[in-house]
Amino acid sequence: MKSRLIGDKAFYRRALSLAVPIMIQTGITNFVNMLDNLMVGSVGTEAMTGVAVANQLIFVFNLCIYGAVSGAGIFTAQFFGSGDSKGVRYTFRFKLFICIIISLLFAAAVFLKGDFLLGLYLKGEGSAQSAKLSLKIAFDYIRIIFIGVIPYALSQSFGSTLRETGRPKVPMYAGVAAVFVNLILNYILIFGHFGFPALGANGAAIATVISRFIELFYVVIGAYKGKKSQFILGAFRSPYIPVSLIKNIIRKGTPLMLNEFFWSTGIALINQCYSVRGLDVVAANNISMTFFDVFSVVFMSVGVSIGITVGQILGSGDSEKAMDTAVKMRVFSVFMAVLVSFVFAALSGVIPQMYNTSEHIRHLARWLMILTAAAMPIDAFAHASYFILRSGGKVFITLLFDSVFVWVVSLPFAFIISRYTSLPILPFYAFSQMLNLLKCLLGYFYVKKGSWLKNLAAQNT
Secondary structure, three states: OHHHHOOOHHHHHHHHHHHHHHHHHHHHHHHHHHHHHHHHHHHOHHHHHHHHHHHHHHHHHHHHHHHHHHHHHHHHHHHHHOOOHHHHHHHHHHHHHHHHHHHHHHHHHHHHHHHHHHHHHHOOOOOHHHHHHHHHHHHHHHHHHHHHHHHHHHHHHHHHHHHHOOOOHHHHHHHHHHHHHHHHHHHHHHHOOOOOOOOOHHHHHHHHHHHHHHHHHHHHHHHOOOOOOHHHOOOOOOOOOOHHHHHHHHHHHHHHHHHHHHHHHHHHHHHHHHHOOOHHHHHHHHHHHHHHHHHOHHHHHHHHHHHHHHHHHHHHOOHHHHHHHHHHHHHHHHHHHHHHHHHHHHOOOOHHHHOOOOHHHHHHHHHHHHHHHHHHHHHHHHHHHHHHHHHOOOHHHHHHHHHHHHHHHHHHHHHHHHHHOOOOHHHHHHHHHHOHHHHHHHHHHHHHHOOOOOOHHHHOO
């Protein structure tokens, strides 16, 4: 049993060699986002609520981009594992095309229906004046963020391909450079230092946009350096992608992209159900989830590395090793989540005190953090199972496992509780989190079944 669930030192060195750069990049990004949130929170509750509401739409866009690059990335990892540099180049081109299309659709949605979408989160208990001010802040913030959506989409296309081809440090360094630029500009533009005007939440948005361009510049330069970036050589000489590969990416990748879209919109709607309990809940949930993003990066990055590592092994044709690696890395992910959850819960009494807000919001934030910490190992198991299934192209199963579960189980539960009961937010939130135990059972069953062990690279050569 021990040898089946726990690897040797060499196993964990290999696993961490990919997970750590992703962890560092994502961790620093989320850490700076946290500082950004703290700075905006020091301006006032309305500013914090407005940015939190705007970030619900940005969250959906980011995950759509993530789903798009990940769908093609299944093939990228397996092409790289089989030594097919042309195949990698084709998938890179596909990522660029699809990400630009998604960015344009997001821009259209924001400008045509932005007021309506943002206003959905500001209908709970609270003063009408606060809700109106928060809505204005949210809309101004997201209009500025729109300028950076194309650079963000392009940098994700480059960064994901670099990670899948064994160069995770390039997007890591790009992310580090971008977030430090973002942090410095946040300090200057939010509060008005060094002769600049104090722009509040708008200053945070401007800083984010500039950091997106910095990240894109760095990752493009990094892609053209080094012998391992063969995919970039000749990538822009032609838009050609084999029709058969496009069909296969669409067949495998579209469900994955739709999964990210429906999952993210489902989560956004669940948060809207929480917001029915009042504007204080919106602010408290923002505090909890901002810091969750920082701490969860430890086990979330292991999950991402599972998809890449197992995909490369499948591309080499070794199904037995792929299964062994998947099971051991999932156990490792849960172990890391347990460690992180204790730290997160221990800090729940300190973190809310850092915000310039009411004592009631601080109290709610503390208990939301404790409940979130208790659910972290469950999230880690489900997250790892998702990436295992995805590595072999089992996109229909991942669709059922992820977004269909949210829309059929989690969202109806949240909707019914929020609209037809008076259950307070804390038990409401706790029951919602515990529903993911069902996902863990499904994940365990599907991974053990082994139908996901597919060599996609061999099918597209």
